[in-house]
Amino acid sequence: MSVPLVDIRSVSHRFGQLAVLKNVSLQIEPGSYTILLGPSGSGKTTLLSILGGFVTPSEGKVFIRGEDCTAMPPAKRPTTTVFQDYALFPHMSVGGNVGFGLRMQGVDGATRAARAREALALVGLASAFDKKPHQLSGGQRQRVALARALVIEPAVLLLDEPLGALDLKLRRQMQDELKAIQKRVGTAFIHVTHDQEEAMALADHCVVMNDGRIEDEGPPERVYHRPATRFSATFMGESTILAGTVAETTNGIATVATSIGLVLLPGAVQPGANVALAIRPEHLVLGTNEGAVGLGTAEVSDVVFQGSFKRVLATSTIDAALQFIAKAPASATVQTGDTVMVSCKADDMILLANER
Template sequence: MTPLVAIGNITHSFGAGPVLSGVSLSLARGSYTVLLGPSGSGKTTLLSILGGFLAPDEGSVLIDGVDCTRLAPARRPTATVFQDYALFPHLTAGANVGFGLRMKGVARAERDGRARAMLEVVGLAAAFDKKPHQLSGGQRQRVALARALLVEPAVLLLDEPLGALDLKLRRQMQDELKAIQRRVGTAFVHVTHDQEEAMALADHLVVMNHGRIEDQGPPERVYARPASIFAATFMGESTIVPGRMANGVIDTALGRFSAPAGASHVAIRPEHVALGGALAADVVDVVYQGSFKRVTARVNGVMLLARLPAETAIAAGDQAMLAIDARHGIALKE
């Protein structure tokens, strides 16, 4: 199937330093893609190039088969929701939502009708006549989302749209964003540095680092079988331990694990460590996290992370016997 978006070999620099280095990416129709990475990874620059706010030094951006590489934002089939929402404070929610149609010369009665319908889609039917200052942060975010969706873009771009919200509201908005995306069927591209947010929203996760794509795919695969050491450490917590390959297994200070040729390290997720094994451990730190205890223990010179049941009686300074589920050891190449 032909992708909706085809980004080909994009390179971009600010001054002497490259921000993106040969990035290629395909996005399917109706997909929810999340660009995940630390500050400076290039994710926001890539979003800006996709939206037309930056022109790449090299490479191409095709949307629905049309070369949009040098098109201005207003001339390409995209819309953007920014972190600060960029609502007009003197306009009502309805007028904000209908602003794009107003710029296209759509008559007031029609744009008001369509704005009301879109506000209903995002759960704000009663907010049509309210000004932005009368709305909560989550409501303002949904008004910005409705405004972007009303112009019927092929691709909706979201630049850390939940970054200004508190934790409880951010989690609520994650659920609402995913539900809205499924309802309207528009392809979403969402930038974040929050791993939990990325896993909650994405059906296509793209992990970026230093201007390159480290890994991409369904979030379950990226988490369970990351393609690089960086992806294993940025996408959730892991203990990374070096090892030596021989006869299809890799020997490490924490045990032996099956591995393909060329593997040099093993990543161990903390949920795959349990009490009651043969590994003698000195407990260094215990942090209560509500549903579990995050335990740091020294095992054969390695600082091992474990997630143990919240009711586990364990404290810093204890000695414990730990077990690692070798089936879940993640073999990685350098």
């Protein structure tokens, strides 16, 4: 069995009396693009700082390439970090910034310049070598910071919300570029964000964090379509959540008692268990659907046109606390105030045991 590139073992951390990481274990494979995803205060940035050597964990160990790096200073470990504010030296040229890490390693000037030019070419900025950072756009400065990190050939590149300061169009462009660069260089990237769309666009390994713990991890497709917890279902994209109790399970079919009636769906769960049923917006149908589970009627409270679809919010007429979130076709004629039937195929309902 191969040794993981990064092996985080039972890491906990406290700032004073505040526990920000709680017994976190995680393995990162070589060549992967891992996203640490979670809300503010979930512990994702602290975990990245521990990986980079800027914070020593209160408990637990961090191994990189099989070596215990827990107490190793940042300059000694095989990682580099790209910060949100880029942290470029304004008085240095772009080439000088990119070659700075090599200079600290004692690499001679000619070799530094050659390797800095190669790194800038990798990120599409070969012509910027002699410019100063203030002459570049935000997206270009971000690429310079990326080139500076990659030029020293780290085993792991750490990115702390690197696209947070960019506008939406540039952020999406940089997502495409980051993914392409990572595939070209083959370095493992570990990227912190709170943006679910960014996570799904970039990651091949998605780690959802909440309250200092890992809630869910795996390929983004699995985390989105079959989340492990209620928090994961609501943070990694939107979901309609139905709380219920399993009345009985027969031949792999669970009968769940909910506020809108009994719902039958696949799942082997102990009778009496409290569960949550999660439904993604694209799986909710406004109207009847042959072979689908009927979820009663709902009154439409809001319709937002979003280009390729309409985002529809509707309140159940059976349970006023239940709000449906649906994606309707852009051509749909649904309007605020309409009363509509709501349904969903049983296979598209996600059964989450141990409701949280």
